[in-house]
Amino acid sequence: MLRSTVIVLFGIPGSGKSHWRMLIKKGPHLSSFLRENVDVREIVFDDFEDAMLGGCFTQEAWHQARELALQKLNELLASAAQQQSGCTVILVEDVLYLRSMRREVYRIARDAGVAYLQLHVDTPVDCAIQRNAHRERRVPEESLRRAAAGFEPATSEWQTLPGSTCVAVA
Numbered sequence: 001m002l003r004s005t006v007i008v009l010f011g012i013p014g015s016g017k018s019h020w021r022m023l024i025k026k027g028p029h030l031s032s033f034l035r036e037n038v039d040v041r042e043i044v045f046d047d048f049e050d051a052m053l054g055g056c057f058t059q060e061a062w063h064q065a066r067e068l069a070l071q072k073l074n075e076l077l078a079s080a081a082q083q084q085s086g087c088t089v090i091l092v093e094d095v096l097y098l099r100s101m102r103r104e105v106y107r108i109a110r111d112a113g114v115a116y117l118q119l120h121v122d123t124p125v126d127c128a129i130q131r132n133a134h135r136e137r138r139v140p141e142e143s144l145r146r147a148a149a150g151f152e153p154a155t156s157e158w159q160t161l162p163g164s165t166c167v168a169v170a
Contacts, residue, residue, distance in 0.1 A: 004080040004088045004114040006073070008105050010096035011121035012148045013139035014128035017093050018044075020121055024091060037086045041076050045069045045094035046137065069094075070104060077112040097151045118154060 007024065009017040025040050045066065052065035073092065080088035096102045102118065109116040123131075125148045132138055 003083065003086075004077060004090065004112070005117060006077075006090050006092060006105065006109040006114055007117045007119060008092045008094075008096065008102060009119045009121060010094060010102060011123060012097065012125065012128050012151060013095060013144045014130075014132035014135065015121040015123035016131070017121045020119060021091050021093050024089075039080070039083070039086060039088045041088060041090045043069055043072055043076070043090060043092045045092075048072075050137075070108065073105065073108050074112075077108065077114060080114075081112070095147055097147045099152045099154070102154070120154060 009021050011017050021042065021044075025042065048065040048069040049062060052061045052068070069092075073090065076088070076090050080090075092105055094101070096105070106116055125145060128148070129141055129144060132141070132144055
């Protein structure tokens with residue numbers, strides 16, 4: 001029986017990933033049974049990037065932040081495997097605009113023997129730009145447009161195999 005699930009929320013900056021993550025984590029739809037028996041953990045790549053970059057972007061620090069986030073995922077899955085009861089849901093949030101980025105998370109989940117679900121938060125670029133303008137942590141519009149232009153949808157075989165579900169939400 002699978003006792004852990006990795007749910008990946010991905011999409012361009014300003015798409016609403018954080019909103020969906022909070023709905024999943026604290027939504028009023030959750031029964032008291034689920035709140036008491038499901039351990040929900042979060043890995044938000046932006047948090048790792050903020051800590052590593054300290055306001056000064058470098059490619060090296062960005063890569064290190066991503067490695068730390070993936071390491072944290074491995075640690076949470078190892079910890080969840082030791083639990084005697086209940087189950088763990090790990091919410092992973094990031095842009096992950098390249099399939100290869102999502103594949104890294106998928107492989108970690110697969111190797112741990114846990115369920116894997118992708119939620120593509122698909123939002124029109126103009127809407128994401130409007131939302132981004134009201135965020136505390138704004139992404140430069142040029143970067144947002146570049147991510148949208150280079151976004152690779154979930155179409156490859158590994159993303160459509162059993163145990164790898166992709167759902168688009170708007």
